[in-house]
Amino acid sequence: MEETERTRIFMERINAGEKIEANDWMPAEYRNLLIKQIHMHGISEIMGAYPEKEWVPKAPSIRRKLALNAKVQDEIGHGQMLLRLAEDLSRPYGRGREELMDDVLDGRVKFHNVFHMEAPTWADAGVIGFLVDGGAIITQAMLLDSSYAPYARMLKRIVAEESFHMQHGEAVVLALAEGSQAQRDMLQGAINRWWEPMMFFFGPVQMGKGAQRMMEYKIRTKTNEELRQKFINRYVPRITSLGMTIPDSELRQDPDTKEWHYSQPDWERYNAMVRLNSGPMSQARIAMRRQAHEEQRWVREAMNKASERQVSEHQPAI
Amino acid sequence: MANLGESETRALIQLIKPIADDEWIVGHRGSEWLALTPDLEEDLAFSSISQDELGHAQFYYELLHSLGLPSADELVYLRPASGWTNAQVLETPNQDWAHTVALRYLYEILDDIRHEALLGSWYQPLTDGVRKIRMEEKYHLQHFATGFELLATGTELSRQRLIEGIADIWPRLGDLFAWGGSEEFLEKLGLPNLAQAQLRHSWTTRMEKTFHDLELPWPGPMPGVNVNGRNGEHSQNLSKLLDVMTEVRQIDVNSPW
Secondary structure, three states, X not given: OOHHHHHHHHHHHHHOOOOEOOOOOOOHHHHHHHHHHHHHXXXXXXXXXXXXXXXXXXXXXXXXXHHHHHHHHHHHHHHHHHHHHHHHHHHHHOOOHHHHHHHHHOOOOOOOHHHHOOOOOHHHHHHHHHHHHHHHHHHHHHHOOOOEHHHHHHHHHHHHHHHHHHHHHHHHHHHHHOOOHHHHHHHHHHHHHHHHXXXXXXXXXXXXXXXXXXXXXXXXXXXXXXXHHHHHHHHHHHHHHOOOOXXXXXXXXXXXXOOEEOOOOOHHHHHHHHHXXXXXXXXXXXXXXXXXXXXXXXXXXXXXXXXXXXXXXXXXXX | OOOOOHHHHHHHHHHHHHHHHHHHHHHHHHHOOOOOOOOHHHHHHHHHHHHHHHHHHHHHHHHHHHOOOOOHHHHHXXXXXXXXXXXXXXXXXXXXXXXXXXXXXXHHHHHHHHHHHHOOOOOHHHHHHHHHHHHHHHHHHHHHHHHHHHHHHOOHXXXXXXXXXXXXXXXXXHHHHOOOOOOHHHHHHOOHHHOHHHHHHHHXXXXXXXXXXXXXXXXXXXXXXXXOHHHOOOOHHHHHHHHHHHOOHHHOOOOOO
């Protein structure tokens, strides 16, 4: 069958709401968009471990320490599952885990703007769960209906866990909101730091070509602006009910359309941060990944060698 | 516990506190490896293990609280370094992966011997918990025994680094087997197998077999107890660890977090 005919049938399946499986034929463009999306998603989960990981040794109670430890572990678990999907899709290109991880160190894969930011207080550790995981639930919920079935299935589990993370973040945030003046100030400071990056998080109103093609392939199903509006709508009452303020004097809701008007985040600054890894913590976090991945390649090599040897020793003699 | 006499209570505290502190410090140091281990799969396994260790410590701290000590959170967050009774070697800052695997394997063997002996206690709240803990510890030991073996038999480099790690740890193992003060309390608790000499003997027997099987050089005579963490004697490493650990809590000790 010719390529164009195959693509036409593929698009018919997509438009009929059918789901694509890993071994189904797919156009190279579809595969590449999936790899780009899932690779970035997986790496973002892994890079997202670092801002919170710093707070595990400092968590202020046994309960919080265990919960945060478990949360960071979940994020790494998401990263691992997503990378396995990306590895499957990348097989025709001969690229596996080592290469997909090398891409982070070489700046060939981006990760979410929020994970380039500083998390200087314990309140940031809570606000990340509260706002970032809350935002991630909104973007991931639209992917639950993705045309790529393995991604949709995996997201089901991920979203379920993210909602625990959001609740964990909310519990930390609530304790601070009900605490001393110092705790409340710490919380307000963190909200002030994270609000603008969260406005950027959902992407520009005018979506890029790749994002538009992902809509056409039904890899994703909602626009950036729809997601952002949903987030604002959900979080304005949550934040104000904590007695905290939102650091945006322009923020208001149109009483008729219910649309939120908000200040534009510094698009240029955050875009550059993601593209060039030039955020306040980009390089420090990439350095931690380098420490784990590149500087411990010798461990993985030793493990592989030893396992190979064990397998060959257990081979029956011919 | 209404039926516990004062001296039994004291003996139980003397027994449980060092074990609790060992588990906590090991879990804390383990959690520092989060997102930094050699691969994602190891990260998942190791962070489960760290959470288990912290959870075991929490069980022991709650037991200590039931015996009249402050709450678990207070024991962890409000105790000065001199009040901690963990073995000194466990407070060592993390070094390379081979060092961590070596330390954890050496520790897990002791932990296994200690927990097995604890099952002989007449104090049921303790044995009930230990029975559950042993189900998890079995996997911890398996995990680090495998890691230890793979590094020893992997490449020249991994074997070399493992040997260097062991050489660094070995001379500082002394108080790992020790208790604070005299060992009379073990008589009272009917746990003679936990005497330092017994622990050392059982541990050395098992270790000699591993070293022999893996053809690793025996690192030298077992060190004696030069400084005893069980009596609250610690290096700067513990003070630094506690400074980091309590940094947030110290902002407001009494406020809920």
